[in-house]
Amino acid sequence: MAELTEELSHVKSEEPDVPKPDVKVHPKPATAAPPGTPTVIVDDLHIIYRVYGATSDAEKGNAANALMRLIRRQGRPQMREVHAIKGVSFVAHHGDAIGVIGRNGSGKSTLLRAIAGLLPPHQGAVYTDGQPSLLGVNAALMRELTGDRNIVLGCYAMGMKPNEVKEKYDEIVDFSGIGEFVQFPMSTYSSGMGARLRFAIASAKAHDVLLIDEALATGDRDFKRKSQERIKLMRKQAGTVFLVAHNLDVIEETCNRVIWLHKGKIKMDGDPETVLAAYNRA
């Protein structure tokens, strides 16, 4: 708890409510940017990604229909394009902890992936200082393999060196608290154990710009507390943090700025109190 209050005061001190002498041109000084150099600039970003195997309401996915489609239109109807982000612009600064909120499918995760440089922009650009990383290694792990092998694989996937992996190995096993199950295939784990191991691996590395997608802190209550502390620690080490969550308490508690995404556009961008209040009313 001491950590938390310390952190909140730290965040507070960076909030620009304090009138600054050089605020002249700014039309709305109350919510000016916090001090610090920009670390992430998103400039009129559009993301379109492709989905395969989608069908419209009129047709079902059988071979006869596929043939008819080819005969009639010669199109590629199996592929649909999803315009997930439609012209988003903002600047994030060093020391910012930015919460991203919005309904399901509003483009939160897509925005994070674009900032991490994992999804190519269709239009516009993302500029970053250093390499932003998404917290999470799930995609690299293999369920049939033992926890032990997955720890090594996950660490390498995040770009660690062999000596770092050796160094972190015990810490990861310890933190996950899975004990002797580390020698068992991950497919035999309970969902809680799997989540704990995945979180332990993902959080073993420090990052410049950290992107955290929601629902990381899962598992029993004890582990939830442990993982939330770990996230706080990582946030302190990182220069800039983006946090996607449905749990608004977490956002209010940890962020000094909130971006509200709605259908791929920014609906609101400002201090947590204002945005969260508006979001709750909507």
Place this chain on the structure above:
Amino acid sequence: MSQPESALADAQAGGRKNGAPPKGKEPLAKLAERHGLRRAIARPSLPAYMRQLWDRRHFVLTYASSKNVSKYSGSMLGQLWQVLTPMLNAAIYFLMFGVILGARDDIENYTAFLITGIFIFTYTQRSVSGGAKSISGNLSLIRALHFPRAALPLAYTIQEFQQLAISMGVLIAVVLVTGEPVTWLWLLIPVALFLQTLFNIGAGLVLARIGATARDMNQLLPFIMRTWLYTSGVFFVIAPKIEQAGLPAFVADILYANPAAAYIEFMRDILISGHTPRPWIWMACVFWAVFALIVGFWYFWRAEERYGRG
């Protein structure tokens, strides 16, 4: 505060910090440039890309061997299948082509001839088809973590190489049992495999990029592979068959020059004393290795920043 002002305000705030007078709204691209921010998804230069790939060598190796382990982890015999699979394949082909279709009558040491052909061809075939699905089948990984994407097709080739290393043990045992002598030429075995591996990596990279966007490739590939199998002289000697068919001799030369046939012939030349390939076959092997590797890396790297889109 709504969105357009916010972005603008931030830009201006950033602008003030460095003392530059804000002139209306500064383009965000300019702001980024002034603070030395780089595009999140810029493609590195080819040498830098190769360096990044080298830095990720541990990931590539671990990923490849993990895939091999997980492949058989569900079965009782486990890793034993890595030896059993090639042996069973060889036995079936021997029964079909050697005994029933009678190809062994015309060819000296048909057992060694056939098994060499199958194992060498399988290595290339599996690397290439693995490469074709390495990007499209791992989209979630590509959308979650940062690494040079060439690591994936590369890992698939290395996975197949690990498999081949075991197959080669089986092959050498078969060759010795069928009475072939151990000669100095055997020292060339690693060279032949090395050249083939370079070709497989290159071809895998090319197919990876094609497979990333052309989804129908995975459906089409088995047919292409089967055609390749039958034109590479795995079950028969190419030259006499072409003669029998009444085709001019240069057709045989063309078939021999195809990479799969070239690597098969090269390996047969090394292992089977009674086998005489075209004298220029090693040149084809070197050419395909260098050509495929250079073209493969260049072609794959050109689309590096687009693989996440699907």
